[in-house]
Amino acid sequence: MSSHLARKLDRFARLSLVEKEALFTLTRRPLRNVARGQVIVREGEASPGMRIFLSGWGYRCKSIEGGRRQILAFLLPGDVCDLNTYVLSHSDHAIVAATQTTIVDIPHPTVEDIAYRHPALFRALCWDEQVSVSLLREWIVNIGQRTALERMANLFCELFVRLDLVGLVNESSFAFPITQTDLAAATGLSTVHVNRTLQELRRAELVSLTGRGLHILDFPRLARLAQFRPNYLHLGYPDPATGAPVQQPVGPADRAPSPLPIGT
Amino acid sequence: MSSHLARKLDRFARLSLVEKEALFTLTRRPLRNVARGQVIVREGEASPGMRIFLSGWGYRCKSIEGGRRQILAFLLPGDVCDLNTYVLSHSDHAIVAATQTTIVDIPHPTVEDIAYRHPALFRALCWDEQVSVSLLREWIVNIGQRTALERMANLFCELFVRLDLVGLVNESSFAFPITQTDLAAATGLSTVHVNRTLQELRRAELVSLTGRGLHILDFPRLARLAQFRPNYLHLGYPDPATGAPVQQPVGPADRAPSPLPIGT
């Protein structure tokens, strides 16, 4: 099921039963299992359509000469990917499975069908797509302006909030299947420095990163260190740092606006 | 006139006379003149609709604590901005005029009208929007993986190609109204280091940057130094580095595919 996606979109715009059913139907099509390290979309290849990540992690990645590569974004369960890229005939970056993943491929005609028959659902998908662009912008700020420690802390905060949105956080812990080599490619640091930065975060008792799990020990302090401001995730609750405008949820806001202890 | 935009889009998808006229009509609405340094869209503000840059340069910018700020993209004449962001009620970054600029604001209903009545034109606008996302991705690679020299060279290559697309390059020269302070914010370097990097590019006789003009003295060498691969601009000609798939232009390709001496 795409319960992760449904959960996330429902928060943005309460979905009707019909729309939920339409979303559910999408995942009735053939699923694709991809092994860890496999390339889902190759750089320069035509993107055959949109994809939904059902389980497992992936990442967007660009390689340049000299063996250097940069991870542009992590793709989590419930993430929609390349909703709008049909206008570009060839992908400028690769999409890789960071773990064993299950995805659904959704061809363009089906996407158009959704746009026509379930405009509210389509709008919600567009929201997700725009948020992913917003994540790219914040990624630039992270790499361009923050120190290694802030960078890493910020990445953890982002993953924490995003995973919480799809219900994959349990008592401030979540599965974390990313190697330090990949963390280096994501943050623009060397693996050695990633290792030392992680040690510093552990020493400060902010996170506990063992085996394949990440436990956030003190989110408020971590967020403060990272200067993490979740506004770029466009979740619809006010930004405590700026006291900024509250983004109005589209549907009736009958649930608690924020489950997160942000900005203490 | 939005001749810059028309010229760019026409390259992607040959526009019919009707579509060109529709585009032209857009610029019949009240223009907005913005003085250098003025904020066009404030961070956290609702984005009132789409904009077209008719003349002058702008940039997207995010600020964080400690006075640090990061420029995410430069906006050039003929650039479309925030075509799709109506799904996000508040902007997560600012848009600032780097020089005196003239823009047209186009409210959402008008955009929808174009989508309905001129689907091919709308598709071309979507292409431009997607390319701007592609630029964000390359920006991340630039900051995350390249040295100061490569970074600066890459930025110059990108601006060169983009300005050439809208006809603002003259014998490998173009107006360059960006201060070193802004270049620092764009590349994630300090102003001091930007200054020294520019000197190095000058000493190598790759560019000549004087007053408010930039002259590319040896584009092939500059591109090689920068490891510049224009594929991320989705211009529709093959990537010499990878020998990668040629993106088919949508309209009849009766013009020379590439005016640029790329990849020599």
Added chain:
DNA sequence: CGGCTGCTTGAACTTGTTCAACAGCGGTGG
């Protein structure tokens, strides 16, 4: 057991930063 992948550590080194000062230039007001 052996080999692979991922994590950890030390030490030398490099790239880019910070601080501080100064020069050039255009605008503004006395």
Added chain:
DNA sequence: CCACCGCTGTTGAACAAGTTCAAGCAGCCG
């Protein structure tokens, strides 16, 4: 007209953050 100011660009020198190289270790899987 000149003095002054603020902004941009330039330079030197000390410094810090992060890289590179190299080696060793732990766990896992065949």
